[in-house]
Amino acid sequence: MKVLMINGSPHQFGCTYTALQAVSDVLRTEDIIPEIVWVGDKPLQDCLQCQACIKLGKCIFENDVVNELIEKSKLADGFIFGAPVYYAHPGGRVLSVLDRVFYAGSKHLQYKPGAAVVSARRAGTTAALDVLNKYFTMNKMPVVSSHYWNGVHGRTPEEARKDAEGVQTLKILGRNMAWMLKSMNFARQNGLTEPSDVAKHNTNFIR
Numbered sequence: 001m002k003v004l005m006i007n008g009s010p011h012q013f014g015c016t017y018t019a020l021q022a023v024s025d026v027l028r029t030e031d032i033i034p035e036i037v038w039v040g041d042k043p044l045q046d047c048l049q050c051q052a053c054i055k056l057g058k059c060i061f062e063n064d065v066v067n068e069l070i071e072k073s074k075l076a077d078g079f080i081f082g083a084p085v086y087y088a089h090p091g092g093r094v095l096s097v098l099d100r101v102f103y104a105g106s107k108h109l110q111y112k113p114g115a116a117v118v119s120a121r122r123a124g125t126t127a128a129l130d131v132l133n134k135y136f137t138m139n140k141m142p143v144v145s146s147h148y149w150n151g152v153h154g155r156t157p158e159e160a161r162k163d164a165e166g167v168q169t170l171k172i173l174g175r176n177m178a179w180m181l182k183s184m185n186f187a188r189q190n191g192l193t194e195p196s197d198v199a200k201h202n203t204n205f206i207r
């Protein structure tokens, strides 16, 4: 089984990567294959709601990681979204990526477990986690938790690694993600399938 991780920081090997690495180390010991995809440090397109993806099944903008992530989502069994905290929200890069991944490819993520992790120098972690968790909870994705809110504190990877409680929280998250994936796989092998989709009411409040 595979877990697709998104490093939503402009720093390829910064604190967010360090947090994701703590989770991926544990996943590997549980025979789960983690893959960290970095969103890069070039300008990122945000979603224009052009609706082209509805016909294309992918985002119309091809020059960044979004369509690669949609393709990888098809083969992934679980997801971890990582982001640095900027002004008490997830840095905008990851939001631009996730808006487009979910608008164009949400069906490839649904019914698969997800978790968010954040890194911050000092504050804003829980507010940032709330934002990221909302992608899972509007897409039928079970949210995996730990024994505290998933995050590390630090401005450098060295500082983040010294956050013993934060690192432990992420290790427990990795263990719980593995447990969730194995439980779901066991259920599938024993004939318990996902709930069937129902046609969605799509009202604009008044109609």
Ligand SMILES: Cc1cc2nc3c(=O)[nH]c(=O)nc-3n(C[C@H](O)[C@H](O)[C@H](O)COP(=O)(O)O)c2cc1C
Pocket (backbone or CB within 6 Å): 009, 010, 011, 013, 014, 015, 016, 017, 083, 084, 085, 086, 087, 088, 089, 119, 120, 121, 122, 123, 124, 153, 154, 155, 156
């Ligand atoms: C624009 C900006 C805003 C930030 N806002 C916050 C903040 O609200 N709270 C905080 O604790 N750290 C804040 N930071 C610090 C980063 O969250 C922190 O250094 C983080 O660990 C960087 O992760 P990275 O190395 O993966 O990029 C901010 C950094 C930047 C560049």
